[in-house]
Amino acid sequence: MIEKLKETAEFLKKETGMTPVAGIILGSGLGGLVEEMEISHKIAYEDIPNFPVSTVDGHDGQLIFGRLGGKDVVAMQGRFHYYEGYSMDKVTFPVRVMRLMGVETLFVSNAAGGLNPAFETGDLMIIRDHINMFPDNPLRGPNLDELGTRFPEMSETYCKELIGRAKRIAVDNNIRFQSGVYIGSPGPTLETPAEYRMFHKLGADATGMSTVPEIITARHAGMRCFGISVITNLAEQSEMDKPTTHEEVKSVAGSAAPRMTLIFRELIESL
């Protein structure tokens, strides 16, 4: 596994000549951030050795290298989801490759369902912490000692300093924001009304089908992490005869993307 990771990282370094300082994972409908980048290379996942290929509608499936906020960055337009059938090794492969390329800080975004009754559709939630409800942990199996320790510490999974800066950026730009706990579960079903209520009782504010595996892997490898959930639908809709569609998720995410992008860009500028 480590050999494949190194091979892919070497390939990308050679293709791009870059050592990105930040990695960005763009969630459903949130790919618009790349329009703010000065792009130097776009590489389709299918052209990258050892990379899985993304299948879901609304995900483009390419790595984009360039500059954002004056820094060299690599962005994943389209991620690999556990519900597509990928193993945890595949879901998290790109994060480990980013680390081997030199990325020190990981920025993650996702579309999520709002559990906290104070949340509104279109809100941005700065992720303060997460709960892993996947039936697996990406670190299960032999430890990759070259990347990190066997028993990673998870007390400050989302970097408090970056969270503080993000809140200041939001206030300075009149962007309404929430902060809260993301609960990640496998999907692809959305939750039943009873499951939404359960997740809220467990202490979560937003629910989605991604992010947790990538963040666990990033922390293992010593990366600083920052994440934003775009609240694309509310748990209460499931009780009100207003079912959530994937179209709605993508369209709400698309309208929130410029606000999320501004926060990511200014945070990256501050690195």
Ligand code: HPA
């Ligand atoms: N549940 C799970 N994943 C999601 C949701 C949701 O309500 N909305 C967007 N992604």
